[in-house]
Amino acid sequence: MPRYLEGWLADVVKISLNRERINKIRERPIYLLSKFIKSVTNKNAIIAEFKRKSPSGLNENRNLEEYVKFMEESGAIGISVLTEEKYFGGSYSDLEKAAKIVKIPILMKDFIVTEKQIDTAFNLGADAILLIVKILTERELINLYEYARNLGLEAIVEVTDENDLKIALRYDFNIIGVNARNLSSLEVNIRNVGKILEMIPKDRIKIAESGIKNKEDIVELKKYGADAFLIGTTLMKDPNKIKELI
Numbered sequence: 001m002p003r004y005l006e007g008w009l010a011d012v013v014k015i016s017l018n019r020e021r022i023n024k025i026r027e028r029p030i031y032l033l034s035k036f037i038k039s040v041t042n043k044n045a046i047i048a049e050f051k052r053k054s055p056s057g058l059n060e061n062r063n064l065e066e067y068v069k070f071m072e073e074s075g076a077i078g079i080s081v082l083t084e085e086k087y088f089g090g091s092y093s094d095l096e097k098a099a100k101i102v103k104i105p106i107l108m109k110d111f112i113v114t115e116k117q118i119d120t121a122f123n124l125g126a127d128a129i130l131l132i133v134k135i136l137t138e139r140e141l142i143n144l145y146e147y148a149r150n151l152g153l154e155a156i157v158e159v160t161d162e163n164d165l166k167i168a169l170r171y172d173f174n175i176i177g178v179n180a181r182n183l184s185s186l187e188v189n190i191r192n193v194g195k196i197l198e199m200i201p202k203d204r205i206k207i208a209e210s211g212i213k214n215k216e217d218i219v220e221l222k223k224y225g226a227d228a229f230l231i232g233t234t235l236m237k238d239p240n241k242i243k244e245l246i
Contacts, residue, residue: 015070028125030152033105034175034205036077037228043075043246044218047107047207051082052089060236064094065101067239072102074242080107080230081126092124099125106232107156108170111135128154130177131211133164142171156207165196176204177230178213190217194224215244 037045048071050064068079081098082090082231099106103185108118108126113135121129129148131141148155157173159165160181168176177206178200180193190211200206208226213234221229234241 023119024123026125028099031103031105031127033078033107033128033154036105037205037207040077040228044222044241045078045228046071046076046246047078047080047228047230047237048076048242049080049082049109049230050094051109051232051236054088054233055157062236062239064097067236068098068102070239071235071242072104075153075246076104076242077228078105078107078128080109080232082232083108083110092120095121095126096124105154112144113140115144115147118151118153121148122151122153126153128156128175130158131155132158133167134158134160138167138170141167145173147169158209159196161192161195164197165199169200174205175207176200177207177209178226179209181209192222193226194221197221197224197226200225207236212245218245 014041042228044162050062050067052060071079075157079098079102081095081097082088083092084090095106095108106125106129107128107130108121111131112118112129112131118129131144133141136144145155145218154175155173156175156177157168158177159168160179178193178196180190197206197208202225204223204225207228207230208221209230210232212231213231218229231245
C-alpha cells in the first residue's frame, strides 16, 4: 500500500477486510442509479448521504428513517448510506433500514476491498457500491467491479486525482465519481473536482462528491460536466438545504 494511505485510511481498510458477510434474502428490487440520474430534467440530481460522523468533524445524531424519507420526498434521486463503523459511525443496520423505506437507488458507501462486502451490499438492499481507485490495485478494481455487475449492482468508481482517473479511463466504467476530499490529508478542494471532471468523456456519468455547500457550488460544477452531486455533511447539518440545492 502506498505511503500516503498510511494512518487512518490504512487502518479502515484493514477493518474492512475483517467485516462479516451478512446472509439474507433480498426482497427489494434493484433501482439503477444511472437510470435515475439520466431521467433528471429541470432540477439537480442529488444523492443525499446519511452519515453519523466523519474524520473532518461532523457529529450528528439524526433519525435515519426520517432523514431518508424526507430526502426522497424532497426530490433526491438517491441515498448514500455510510456503513463504515470506526470513523463514520455507520452500520449495516443503517443500510438495511434505508432499503426498506425508500424506492430510489441506495449506495453502500464504504471502503470496499472484498467480494463478501459486495455480497452484503446486495443482500441488504443496496443498488450500488463505491469502489475507490486509491485503495485498490488495478486488478482488484476490475474484479470487484465485474463481481458487482454480475449481481446486478452498479458501481461508482471514485477518483481523487489525475493518476486515479488515468486508471479509471482504461476501462469501460460507466459511473465515475470525483471526490473533492484528499483521502490522506482530508482537505477538500472543489476546484480540483472541476479540473478532473473536464477530463472525463461525455459518455460517462460524472458525479461530484464532497464539499458541496450551496447552489453556487452545483452551478459551477455543472459547467465542468457534473451529472449528479453526492452531498453529505451539508445535508446532515441542515436537511432542509435539499430544497434549495435541487
